[in-house]
Amino acid sequence: MTILVTGGAGYVGAHAVLALLDAGEQVVVLDDLSTGSRAAVPDGVPLVVGDVGDAALVSRTIADHRVDEIMHFAARIVVPESVADPLGYYEANTMKTRALLAASVAAGVRRLVFSSTAAVYGEPAGSTLTEDAPLVPINPYGRSKLMSEWMIADAARAHALGYVVLRYFNVAGADPKGRAGQSTPNATHLVKVACQAALGARPEVAIYGDDNPTRDGTCLRDYIQVSDLAEAHLSALRHLREGGDGAVFNCGYGRGASVHEVIEAVKRVSGVDFPVRRAERRAGDPASLVADTTRIRRVLGWSPRFADLHTIVAQALAWERSVSPDADGRTYARARIAASVN
């Protein structure tokens, strides 16, 4: 039995591959390397370079590797990009998930774990979000993922496919053993961006909006460490193998950090007081997204190992340094500065 990991050369997918290998599972990766990298796929793991929307390729991969379980990570994930290119997002996230589902159902795949997002909740009114909160996404990214959730649930019901949908809050950090991290070129995510600023790879960090109805005016997010998230995927698979029902789980820690707090944490851990400037709010950004994590803890028995912002930041910084050509980051800064400033 092999697990097909789509997007396994990307950030979360690569950490899931490591967690699966650590658990003794057999894995094949399908990735088009649009944002992922070949180097993120460990030696010995077969990598099929191609498109998850290519039904013939998916069918062949399932048959060749005797796949009967899938973790589907491959997606586009940048909110403002989805606002600028909605049709591209519906194609990448919704249509290609449909193609993957069709191929999976035709091949008799038994279990699917799907990467979804807290963006399906939109602009929530309450403080923390249970999985039963209203689903009113406010950007094409969230809508593209919510449509996929619905498709998966419908297909699962009709075709005896076991499924778990995991709604990620904000993923950050790196493998504690240093084997993987956030390598996406031109990444826009806050922890990564702030770490790059600390290492001199960016001149500054822009804070997108400080007039939100939050404790310091900047957006609150529930930052979950990437290996803890990878572990949630294994727990989801075990749940399905034990006959668990199709289900949706929030993946977060149940507490929010503001943009200011993240920046302060990066400054403290790095010891670098990089410049920060105020900027306009970003399109499609909700003020607060914090998970209620009762269900995942209760049903999957999942519990986090790295639920401390400073630990997450220290891992992210260590990873960022390790991909830097020299120890203090200066060469790195010169090489990357033009490419990575938004």
Ligand code: UDP
């Ligand atoms: N953010 C910011 N500056 C940056 C990147 C992000 O102020 O350079 C803010 C962003 O507006 C949001 C939060 O940080 O409120 C988290 O954004 P990120 O892109 O990391 O994840 P998202 O919540 O959009 O998935």
